[in-house]
Amino acid sequence: AQTVTQSQPEMSVQEAETVTLSCTYDTSESDYYLFWYKQPPSRQMILVIRQEAYKQQNATENRFSVNFQKAAKSFSLKISDSQLGDAAMYFCALHRRGKLTFGKGITLSVRP
């Protein structure tokens, strides 16, 4: 069975500052993918960033980057230069054989 844990239910960041959202996971597989999804108040799920488990290099997408520690089964998301539009719920998810397993999510607020 696969599990994804997001232990922080809420976080807050000052606009233009950097924030890191934590995620740990557990799987017995070696071939999998990890994702961070954003869910704004509209509730539309938006893919933020993905990481292939076989790649050692951490993924980056503009202001978003991850710190992937495979041995520790840790997958944190760093948001740089936070903007008001980053305020949302963020979900960490593990993908294996077509199935996604989600964490419970973290609500990020951005202070102007």
Added chain:
Amino acid sequence: DGGITQSPKYLFRKEGQNVTLSCEQNLNHDAMYWYRQDPGQGLRLIYYSQIVNDFQKGDIAEGYSVSREKKESFPLTVTSAQKNPTAFYLCASSMWQGSYNEQFFGPGTRLTVL
């Protein structure tokens, strides 16, 4: 525009009634999925389908049923056997390419059972 549509956005039903949620995609995706989201919870997989006329149970299939008669459509029926059906329901689709298939999500349906 290609995408996933779910209708209606809000749905109200009386307790004991079955209700069907619609999901349509024009992305030519092979696979389709249904998730349930409750407050303070992540998304949980109800059912998924990799090809037409075939589907598999997810983690919380009890009280739900699906069909996949067309590639574009994957309706979800919430039956009266579902003990706590009030929730937000999300449909997703993806290509089926083996180890990796990015899922694209619809806008969701909020179901309230009175």
